[in-house]
Amino acid sequence: MGELNPAQTVIRLPDRIAWQAPPDAPPRSVETATLSGGEDADGIYLVLMKWYPGFMSAPHFYRTDRLCVVLSGVWWCNSGPDFDPDRAVAAYPSSYVRRVAGTPHYDGARPDAPEPAVIAICGLGPVEQTWVDPSQPRLRRI
Template sequence: MSQRNPAETIVRLPDEITWNTAPGTAPESVEEAVLAGGENDSGPYLVLMKWYPGYFSAPHFYRTDRLCVVLSGTWWVNSGPDFDPERADPAPAGTFVRRVAGTAHYDGVPAHATEPAVIAVSGVGPVHPDLDRSDPALATQRLTRRVRRIGRTVERQWDQISGRGWPRWWPRRSS
């Protein structure tokens, strides 16, 4: 009868998993447990993230896709560079969320929640969560989003100031 070889089948029970407060965050805001690899290392990684009620990340993006499964609680997610937690969508336990590389997003758990959300996050590192302004494709995406935001702002301001609507001689953006 064979026995499990701990070098070939690695088992970590829940009480053996070490949770650490994410760098730059307050205690009981978000914690991380690295199970395999690392987000900043080359190759696959698997981490657990624990989001406490009342904490949301600021809008950010990663250089590689992130595959997420909500293990417990409800995680709230949204896309785009404009931070508006009220518009985040709930992702209850069992939900799969894919964060597409290079796209702005934010997430967390609202203050009214009764429990933290625990999410398993996997992908291929390094993820480079900081903006890399030297990448032309990402710079183009950011510029396109910024131009669209500016266009919407100009339209709203013109409508408020003039009270007459958008001038016929200026092209109006399509929805």
């Protein structure tokens, strides 16, 4: 009586969260950890994204809205199809950012950041990510 039932309450401690970099990403640029569902599957998903200092995404958009909360670090965000990291806006821990479906944006962490930016992202899949200019690199060192 009174003991946690792991079939009813699932807890995954930080050291048990599996972070993965995209296959074409430079080392220590960006990593994700899927906590529930999947961005490529139907239904709700929850992922963590970690942006290492000095990297940003190229402008892109999604088919569905993405609801984001900054957990740690500073996440630099901007909207629009033109990549201009100097005009990005800082989102500090506990900030909420909604990425509206079909609207181009980009984001990441400044080179002088003392730590990576970690963001929790929730939405409905599949997200169907689209790059504004697929001929350009998806990740940018800034």
